[in-house]
Structures are given as C-alpha cells and as structure tokens.
Amino acid sequence: MVRLQAASGLLRALGPCIRSSLSPECQQIAAAAAGVRLFESVAPAVTYRDISDEWYLRQRSQISLGNRLPHVAVSAWISPSAVVVGDVDLLDRVSVWNNVVLRGDLNNITIGQVSNVQDRTVIHAARTSPAGISASVKVGKFVTIEPNCTLRSCRIGDFTKVGARSVLLEGSMMEDYSVLQPGSVLPPTRRVPTGEVWGGVPARFVRALSEDERDALKAEADDIRRLAWQQDAEQLPVGTAWRGVEAYRAAVVESGKAVSVPMRRLKYDQRKRREDEAANAISVAAGASQAIK
Numbered sequence: 001m002v003r004l005q006a007a008s009g010l011l012r013a014l015g016p017c018i019r020s021s022l023s024p025e026c027q028q029i030a031a032a033a034a035g036v037r038l039f040e041s042v043a044p045a046v047t048y049r050d051i052s053d054e055w056y057l058r059q060r061s062q063i064s065l066g067n068r069l070p071h072v073a074v075s076a077w078i079s080p081s082a083v084v085v086g087d088v089d090l091l092d093r094v095s096v097w098n099n100v101v102l103r104g105d106l107n108n109i110t111i112g113q114v115s116n117v118q119d120r121t122v123i124h125a126a127r128t129s130p131a132g133i134s135a136s137v138k139v140g141k142f143v144t145i146e147p148n149c150t151l152r153s154c155r156i157g158d159f160t161k162v163g164a165r166s167v168l169l170e171g172s173m174m175e176d177y178s179v180l181q182p183g184s185v186l187p188p189t190r191r192v193p194t195g196e197v198w199g200g201v202p203a204r205f206v207r208a209l210s211e212d213e214r215d216a217l218k219a220e221a222d223d224i225r226r227l228a229w230q231q232d233a234e235q236l237p238v239g240t241a242w243r244g245v246e247a248y249r250a251a252v253v254e255s256g257k258a259v260s261v262p263m264r265r266l267k268y269d270q271r272k273r274r275e276d277e278a279a280n281a282i283s284v285a286a287g288a289s290q291a292i293k
Contacts, residue, residue, distance in 0.1 A: 059083075065105050077228045080235065095228035112141035112158070116224045119147040126153045129170050130188065142221040146182065154186070159217045163199075177214050181206065
C-alpha cells in the first residue's frame, strides 16, 4: 500500500520538475498524481454492503416506539426517504415528502386532511410547553408547509401556508387563512391572526390577505396532493420481499451458477491500481529529474 508520507516525499523530490513550464510530461504526471486519493487503511471495509449492491430500500418510513405508533390513513402518502416516528397521525390525503422527519417520540403530531409537508422539514413535539398549553403539534387541513421548515410544539390552522426555511417555536400559532413568509421565525406563544401575512425575524405583520390569495391556499394544497399521487403510483410496494431475494441470491452463488462480486471491493481494487500506477510514474519521473541534474 502506498502511504501518504511516501507520496509526499516523492512530490517534494519532483518540485523543480513540477514547477517547470518546459516539461509537459512532468506536468501531466503531477496532475494525474494530484487526482488520486491515497488511503491510510490497509484493507477495505468489505463487511458493509455498498449501495450499488442493494436491490431494495431497507429504510423504515414508519417507526414505533413502545406504545407510540404512527397512524397513517390509506390515502396518505409518505416518501420512502421520510421518517415518521412515534405518535403521529396522518389523516386522509396527507403527503409527506422527501427527507421529512416527523418526531412524535415525546408527544402527538397530527396532520390534517390534504395537507403537505415538503422536503427536509422537521416537525417535533416536545414533552411539555413553557407556555403551559399542550405541547403536541396540530396541523389543520389544506395546509402547505414548504421545504426546510422546523416546527416544534405549535398549532397551525386550516388553509394556511408556512414559507420555506421558516421556524415555528413552542406555543406559537397560525390561525385559519394565514401565511408566514419564507425565512421567518415565529417566536414562542406568538399568534398569526386570521387573514394576515406575517414575515421576518422575528415575524411581524406585513399585510392583509386578499380574497384571491385565500382561494389560492386551497388550490395549492390540491395541486401538491396530485403530485403526490403521481409519486405514489411509481413506487413499489413496501414489505420484506428483499429477504427472499437475498436468500435466493445466496443460493445461486453457492450453487456455482453465478459469482457475487461486491462493488465495494471492486471499486477499492480499481482505486488501488490507479494509485500504484501514479506512484510508479512519480518514481520514474523523480529518477529522470535526478539524472538530468
């Protein structure tokens, strides 16, 4: 195995050669060496399965914690990369998008009908609230929560919209037909009244909501639900079928009808070969440089 220290010594010996603009060959060798990543480990971690070897996604979208169980309506959709943990209720036609985390490990989270929680949003219910009210999370119907939001022990009414990258802290509340602009922070116990648009850090009143904007809140939630239907139609059924496939694959390999080549080992061997070739080229160039001197 070529060590990083040995490669560094060779590069130092090649200093004049690499800096010379009159030697394209040395420059090409140095560029090839710079593009090679050297390893310190002696052997690859072949005990772990590479993602290229996986045939099925084994991540669990729904996780129970003791007596805290997710309750998901038949018409609700959860992305395979999302995680719903503990006491979480997803009502009819709710959509939970990619990399969303709903943590009901300490208290209840309820998402109302036709509401959507978009990518990389985290919703967490605390055990208790400093405001003295319930620390559970209640999201009404036809609610749109845009990507990268953080909600903690808050209340959101019907026909509302939470802008991207917004934060709602403990005890905060959005009443029906209200909007929080992107990048806003709603402090603890702060309330957004009906028919108003708030924004800023901390969030403050911006303007009143028009009638057209009120109607658009429901239409937007409907549109996102239709997109979720398309996503759901393209997914394979969730289950434990991968276990049977793994057993069949092992039996085929054992019988000699096929050879199992772990992609992790194959990639490691390819990288090791490139490292050796680059190190040999550096050694040859170093010897040539010393001979010229």
